Amino acid sequence: MKRESFFTEETREIKWSELVPERAREEIPEAIRRAKEAVERICEVKQSCYENTFGALDECDAALMRGWQRMMHLSSVEDSPLLREVVAELMPQVVEFQVQLPLNHRLYGVLREAAQQPWVSELSEERRRYVQEVLAIFVENGAELDAAHKARLSAVATELAQKSREFGERVLDSTNAWEYVTEDAEEVRGLPESALMLARQDALEHGHGSEEKPAWRFNLQFTSSRPVLTYAHSEELRKRIWEGLQTRGAAEHDTQKLIHEILALREEKAKLLGFANYADYATARRMAGSGKRALDFIDDLHDRVKAVYLKEQEEIRRYAEEKTGAAIKVLEPWNIGYWAERRRQEKYDFDAEQLRPYFPMQHVLRGMFSIYEELYGIRIKQKPTYYRQRGEEPREGKVEVWHPDVLYFEIEDEETGEQLAAFYADWYPRATKRAGAWMECLSCGCPPQEGNPRRPHVALMCGNLARPTGDRPSLLNHDEVLTIFHEFGHLLHQSLSEVGVRGLAGCNVAWDFVELPSQINENWAWEGEVLDRITKHWQSGEALPEELRRKMLAARNDGSATAFMRQLSFGKLDLELHVHTERYLGRDIEETDAEVLRDYRVPGAHHGRSMLRAFTHIFDGGYEAGYYSYKWAEMLEADAFTRFKKEGIFNKKTGKDFRRCILARGNSASPSDLFRAFMGREPDPQAMLIRAGIV
Numbered sequence: 001m002k003r004e005s006f007f008t009e010e011t012r013e014i015k016w017s018e019l020v021p022e023r024a025r026e027e028i029p030e031a032i033r034r035a036k037e038a039v040e041r042i043c044e045v046k047q048s049c050y051e052n053t054f055g056a057l058d059e060c061d062a063a064l065m066r067g068w069q070r071m072m073h074l075s076s077v078e079d080s081p082l083l084r085e086v087v088a089e090l091m092p093q094v095v096e097f098q099v100q101l102p103l104n105h106r107l108y109g110v111l112r113e114a115a116q117q118p119w120v121s122e123l124s125e126e127r128r129r130y131v132q133e134v135l136a137i138f139v140e141n142g143a144e145l146d147a148a149h150k151a152r153l154s155a156v157a158t159e160l161a162q163k164s165r166e167f168g169e170r171v172l173d174s175t176n177a178w179e180y181v182t183e184d185a186e187e188v189r190g191l192p193e194s195a196l197m198l199a200r201q202d203a204l205e206h207g208h209g210s211e212e213k214p215a216w217r218f219n220l221q222f223t224s225s226r227p228v229l230t231y232a233h234s235e236e237l238r239k240r241i242w243e244g245l246q247t248r249g250a251a252e253h254d255t256q257k258l259i260h261e262i263l264a265l266r267e268e269k270a271k272l273l274g275f276a277n278y279a280d281y282a283t284a285r286r287m288a289g290s291g292k293r294a295l296d297f298i299d300d301l302h303d304r305v306k307a308v309y310l311k312e313q314e315e316i317r318r319y320a321e322e323k324t325g326a327a328i329k330v331l332e333p334w335n336i337g338y339w340a341e342r343r344r345q346e347k348y349d350f351d352a353e354q355l356r357p358y359f360p361m362q363h364v365l366r367g368m369f370s371i372y373e374e375l376y377g378i379r380i381k382q383k384p385t386y387y388r389q390r391g392e393e394p395r396e397g398k399v400e401v402w403h404p405d406v407l408y409f410e411i412e413d414e415e416t417g418e419q420l421a422a423f424y425a426d427w428y429p430r431a432t433k434r435a436g437a438w439m440e441c442l443s444c445g446c447p448p449q450e451g452n453p454r455r456p457h458v459a460l461m462c463g464n465l466a467r468p469t470g471d472r473p474s475l476l477n478h479d480e481v482l483t484i485f486h487e488f489g490h491l492l493h494q495s496l497s498e499v500g501v502r503g504l505a506g507c508n509v510a511w512d513f514v515e516l517p518s519q520i521n522e523n524w525a526w527e528g529e530v531l532d533r534i535t536k537h538w539q540s541g542e543a544l545p546e547e548l549r550r551k552m553l554a555a556r557n558d559g560s561a562t563a564f565m566r567q568l569s570f571g572k573l574d575l576e577l578h579v580h581t582e583r584y585l586g587r588d589i590e591e592t593d594a595e596v597l598r599d600y601r602v603p604g605a606h607h608g609r610s611m612l613r614a615f616t617h618i619f620d621g622g623y624e625a626g627y628y629s630y631k632w633a634e635m636l637e638a639d640a641f642t643r644f645k646k647e648g649i650f651n652k653k654t655g656k657d658f659r660r661c662i663l664a665r666g667n668s669a670s671p672s673d674l675f676r677a678f679m680g681r682e683p684d685p686q687a688m689l690i691r692a693g694i695v
Contacts, residue, residue, distance in 0.1 A: 014400070015388070016400055016401065016402040021080075025086055025090070027067060028090050029090070031067050032094065038060035043106040048117055050119065054111065054134060057134065061097070062444075066443055071090075076434045076438075077426060078403065088165070095157055095158045099157040100154060103141070103145070103154065108138050111134060115135055126504060126669075127501060129504065130501045133504065134503070141153075153269065160269070163265070164619060164620045167255055168434065174247055175435065176219075179219050182216055182218075188216050189234065191227055191231050191232055192231055194227075194469070198224065199217055199218055200217075201470070202216075202217040202218075202219070221435060223465065223467075229334060231338070238335065238338060241334070263584070279292075279294065282625035282626060286510040286511050291575060294625070294632075297628060298571045301564075304695075305568065308561040309561040310602065312561050319339055323339075333605070333608060347555075347558070348554050350548075350551035352478060352555075355548065357537050359477070363534065363536045364476060367533035368485060368488060368533075371530060374650055374652065375659075376663070377413065377415060378411055379411070380409055380410070384398045385406060385408045386400060387406075402426075403426060405428050408422070409422065420454070420456055420496060421459060423458070423459045423460055423495065424459075427465045433464070434616075437463035438461075439462075440459065446500055465480045465483065465484075473538055478552065481534065485522050485524060486518045486519065486522055492517060494507050496663040496664055497663070497666045498665075504668050507666075509667045510667070512626070512632040512671075513674075526553065529650070560693050560694065567630055571631060572596060573627075574625060574628070575627075577596075579625075589612050590610050592610070635685045639683045639684050639687040640683075641687075661674055662675075
């Protein structure tokens, strides 16, 4: 039997149990060696053509990146001390290869000369774009630096990767280090039944309480902490959970020194490459074009939203004052979500938890799949899976997964019957899994070309959503439904890519464009016809009652300005730190947080420790100087969805146009050109503000 490898060529059904850290110690260095040999062959080219220069470059590290991606994925979902040790050991080697690639003067010389040859003009549009993109990437990553500066750039990149990894580990460890267990039923009063069952099951799994004498365990995972802050009547419990959240990235897991080190290294990297600051470097080839333009975008939206945000917050404060009979000058942070939810329930006679029984996960998935099958002309089929212990024999007819919770699916084109992609889905939280939700490409596919058959994409979606409890399936709230639609949008962007150049395929697009396919998907989850498809009471099978649906839609924009301002504040912090880095280096991060966000908060409000301490998006998630892209992409998708609203949300022609113009194209043309191809004009930010009820 062929042994599974971290970089096995185009493996669709991966034998995860065989991808052990010890094997990575052998295979990742071997993949690096092979990639270096491939680069050397390009350096020796005398008579160039696309295939032996840019085409060879596109494939030179495919096996290495495939293997490294699998290893990093396992570290995200099945963290262990040994895996951490091996990642720390191998990361400098992988980073060094990646950094040295554009610094290789022989390679750059061959590519630059090849780009000037007559054959370039005869290439396809996407290959010509790849030639342009490669040269730009090489220049932006130091190809034209002298030897001394190249050496320093390489060292900076390696150190950045290690420190970012350490940041993520500290946040994960501090998250897992905290718990609160109670046996007081009065203390947990007000919590939804789903949250109580989850907390009770969690307590039993950690040795607390019994069936006869229940206990409830709470942790800092979103699915545990959020219900407490929103629904628990006990202010003491809400405060306790909020204070627990303040321990992330603090005390023995403190991240403040790492934050300053990471920012300083990024600033040094940007200046080595000739940029004024890291934000200018990061946005140079994005739609924003500069850190200043991105910051101006955030500040402009802030000015449009601020008055509505302060009005919302004042209404919540007055409501709490009225209900408690006490004078409240400023709401404490652990009370804001609770009183906002109480006010919403009373104003709209609507409790969002009433929706949960109507959103069993499996039904939501099936309904969601049917929407995009119809729109994009595809079929999605679930395959049986199994979790294989080390030493067990493979099972015929089933797909191996890395955890018993994981699902597996295949996507086929409806017209041709070709398999376009396969993907895994891992939705439930566990101690070995990082927080949040994400999509990743495990293996980039390729359409049929030059006589070769199609290679399907292989991808995954992960989240931390409500677990099944007892005999109850996973029951979602609507925010969790939106999360699934969002990540599936990313997955379709990768899976439906028809770009033949790996470096331009799927999600390899400008960072402020990458969220368009994901965020536009969330719109469908609010439409009545879609709610008919994705809702079914988990016991009775009844559809979502019309009255409950009406209340849900009426309450949709309640608190929208607050949510809007929250996202803007994250983008503001990120950009300020990466545009004006020297202004904040070495300063206490709580002081920095308060200064930067003074105009983004209610005056006089207490905010605790800075969220920067656990801001993995920008310190270990690739979103540095890029968090603004959520709002930038929201501007694009809100506008693009107006075409679906006008022509029909299930209109096949509109759907196929979106697949053809956006999803299939990857980075084979500029984002602006792709948007214009679908909409016939430039984006209009007004649609986003209208949808949120702000305008």
